[in-house]
Amino acid sequence: MKTTLPERSLVIQERLDNIVKEILAVAKDKIAMIILFGSYARGDWVQDVYREGHIIYSYQSDIDILLCLRKSKYRGHIALRVKQDIQNRFKKKGIVLPPRQLPQPLSIEDVREYIREPRVTLIAEPIARVNDQLEKGRYFFTDIKKQGILLYDNGEFQLTEARDLPWEERRQIASEDYEYWFKKGKEFLAFTYYALERGSLNDAAFLLHQSTESFYNTILLVFTGYKPKLHDIEELGADAGTHNAGLITIFPMALSEQSEAFKLLKDAYIEARYNKNYQISKEQLLYLIERVEKLQSMTQTTCLEYINREQG
Numbered sequence: 383m384k385t386t387l388p389e390r391s392l393v394i395q396e397r398l399d400n401i402v403k404e405i406l407a408v409a410k411d412k413i414a415m416i417i418l419f420g421s422y423a424r425g426d427w428v429q430d431v432y433r434e435g436h437i438i439y440s441y442q443s444d445i446d447i448l449l450c451l452r453k454s455k456y457r458g459h460i461a462l463r464v465k466q467d468i469q470n471r472f473k474k475k476g477i478v479l480p481p482r483q484l485p486q487p488l489s490i491e492d493v494r495e496y497i498r499e500p501r502v503t504l505i506a507e508p509i510a511r512v513n514d515q516l517e518k519g520r521y522f523f524t525d526i527k528k529q530g531i532l533l534y535d536n537g538e539f540q541l542t543e544a545r546d547l548p549w550e551e552r553r554q555i556a557s558e559d560y561e562y563w564f565k566k567g568k569e570f571l572a573f574t575y576y577a578l579e580r581g582s583l584n585d586a587a588f589l590l591h592q593s594t595e596s597f598y599n600t601i602l603l604v605f606t607g608y609k610p611k612l613h614d615i616e617e618l619g620a621d622a623g624t625h626n627a628g629l630i631t632i633f634p635m636a637l638s639e640q641s642e643a644f645k646l647l648k649d650a651y652i653e654a655r656y657n658k659n660y661q662i663s664k665e666q667l668l669y670l671i672e673r674v675e676k677l678q679s680m681t682q683t684t685c686l687e688y689i690n691r692e693q694g
Contacts, residue, residue, distance in 0.1 A: 383417070383532045383541065388425030394445060394500070401447070401477060401502060402533050408471045409464050412451055414509045415541075416534035419526040420446030420624065427500070428627075444501045444624065448526055450509040452538065458611070461506040468504060477502060503621065505610060509539050519545030521552055522608035549693050552607075559603035560685050567596035567681070571674060578667055587650040587662045587670075591615065594647065594674050597681040598622045601629075604685045613651045616644075626684045632677045643670055 387395060402416055420443070421427035427443035449468075451461060515523040524544040547555075570593035577586035591613075598618040602609045605625045612618065623629040635641040643666045653660040 383527060383530055384423075385532050387418075387422070387531060390425040391422045391427065394422060397477075398445070398533060400475075401445070401472075404471050404475050404477065405447075405449070405468050406534065408468050409449075410536075412453075412456055412464055413449055413534070414452045414536050414539045415448075415450040415532065417448040417450065417526060418446065418531040418533055419448055419529060420444065422446070422500075423529050423531045429500075442500045444503040444620065446503050446624075447505070447533075448512075448530070449504060449506040450512055450539070451506055452509065452536070454508045454510045456506075457508050457511065461508070462611070465504050465506045472502065501620065503617075509541075513542040516542050516544040519547035519551075520607050521547050521555075522606040525606075553689060555607060556604045556685075556689050559607070560600060560689060563596050563600040563603060564681065564685070567593050567600060567678060570596055571671075571678065574667075574671060574674075578664070578671075583662050583664060583667060584650075584654040584660060586667055587646065587660075588654040590667070590670055590674055591647055591650040591654070594619075594677060595651075597674070597677050600681050601625055601684060604688055615648055625688075626680065629677075629680060629684075632673055632680070640669075642666075646670075 387398075398418065405413065405416060422443065422445055429442050449464070451457075451464065456464065512523055516527060524547065527541055527544050570589050574586050574589040574593060577583075577589055594615050595613060595618060598615065598621070599609045601622040602618070602625075610618070610621070619629060619632070633640070633644045633647075635644060646660075646662045646666060647670050649660070650662075654662070
């Protein structure tokens with residue numbers, strides 16, 4: 383595995399050094415390796431600001447980091463806790479996650495000031511699982527091994543040889559994931575319509591959250607063969623956006639009512655089921671359904687274009 387950044391990515395070297403320092407300050411005893419992957423590891427990261435109608439959108443490639451955890455028991459809730467502890471440390475130390483959509487009105491020049499520092503996305507997996515996935519040729523992990531940059535290694539472990547998955551086999555896996563998860567997204571959306579007709583607004587909100595989550599998972603699985611174990615549709619949407627930057631237009635937040643509606647959808651996974659004080663209006667649901675219908679269409683187009691291309 384490489385240990386130096388591509389020349390074009392040297393602009394984040396100081397930021398990366400600080401990120402690694404803060405990760406180790408929190409969880410050095412739990413971490414075997416820290417690996418940079420994705421666009422900054424390849425050197426093809428992008429930064430863009432553009433206007434659609436009256437809304438200005440910004441897109442900035444994430445700094446994607448895989449935390450290989452030392453022990454197999456560091457999975458599930460334990461891995462999530464490690465990740466959350468690190469993210470809390472980042473916030474305290476000023477390693478913030480810049481917003482993807484900004485308060486309006488702003489000029490494009492103003493927006494550029496907000497996107498100078500890219501977001502940091504963390505994935506935490508036991509190194510035993512990483513090696514198991516490499517042996518099986520799971521292309522999310524094989525691509526990381528091929529393209530990734532080793533930022534830290536405690537010297538205890540080695541990554542196993544990766545199985546090289548032929549494009550046709552990779553396409554078949556992507557097709558199967560697409561069929562399963564896209565169908566789930568459509569079914570949850572259909573159940574949303576039914577719950578709305580019955581006046582069960584909270585149930586409709588939860589089902590719409592599940593539809594949104596399913597569509598984002600469809601994109602992640604088609605392109606990477608991997609989906610994180612989380613229900614945060616804001617984070618899932620950010621991850622999916624690396625495969626189609628247009629996804630950031632799905633939930634605009636230029637207006638307070640747009641931000642409020644999205645927060646209700648984001649919170650619906652827990653709050654709509656278990657909080658008696660959770661409330662969402664029919665008008666808010668109708669607006670969110672229209673946005674998720676757009677997400678469904680974009681998911682279908684994005685995934686099928688990838689699956690139907692001639693080669694990987």
